[in-house]
């Protein structure tokens with residue numbers, strides 16, 4: 001493992017443009033369960049029944065009660081863990097340019113990263129289906145479910161449900177920086193949700209090295225990954241940062 005950490009540190013130091021792609025796994029140590037794998041949300045509820053746009057439009061009360069209220073509570077209590085903090089430290093030392101995250105929890109920005117592409121949107125905001133006005137999630141009145149905008153329209157989170165398109169500008173910019181980077185660090189993603197999982201493929205095709213940090217292997221590990229750092233994000237990134245000797 002030490003050899004692989006050292007190899008990754010060398011890749012970071014020699015790279016002119018490094019980006020990270022993160023998934024639910026980086027927030028597990030902050031107490032937010034992932035969607036897949038052990039202890040995940042999908043062990044408890046059926047995604048198609050709760051997280052598909054058609055389910056939300058058909059029965060918003062059920063989706064608010066079965067998924068969104070709990071998500072709001074979990075996210076509002078979560079704080080960045082060592083994984084988020086070390087990625088912020090890499091940016092501070094000009095060793096990381098941009099994070100593409102599939103997460104909707106806002107913890108990368110909370111930790112201090114300034115260039116974060118929220119590929120699936122953000123749970124920090126809700127949007128009215130009628131007048132499109134945004135409202136901070138912490139200010140939503142939950143005394144009526146589903147909650148409503150002041151115009152009486154239905155509120156929905158500003159992140160995407162299954163069955164919805166990735167915002168065009170996020171997709172375009174993510175593709176572009178994946179083509180341009182010399183190194184992509186992939187942290188805590190099962191790499192099965194398209195099109196986010198295409199980004200490491202794009203990076204690799206354009207000559208970048210790919211480092212993966214995950215306690216489990218993924219479909220990328222054998223095909224795409226140059227350096228697989230097996231373990232929890234916080235622990236592995238702590239080791240990496242101490243090898244780099246940055247503060």
Ligand code: NAD
Nearest residue numbers: 023024025027034035036102103104105188189190232233
């Ligand atoms: P996923 O749930 O499909 O996979 C999680 C991955 O993280 C797995 O590969 C698992 O092995 C790994 N993992 C578990 N613990 C880890 C740890 N401590 N450190 C590093 N890795 C760890 O996640 P995904 O690939 O991001 O796809 C799920 C989708 O669900 C995303 O698109 C995202 O929008 C959404 N989601 C977001 C959040 C959040 O905002 N925190 C939480 C759950 C799901």
Ligand code: ZN
Nearest residue numbers: 128131149151
């Ligand atoms: Zn409204």
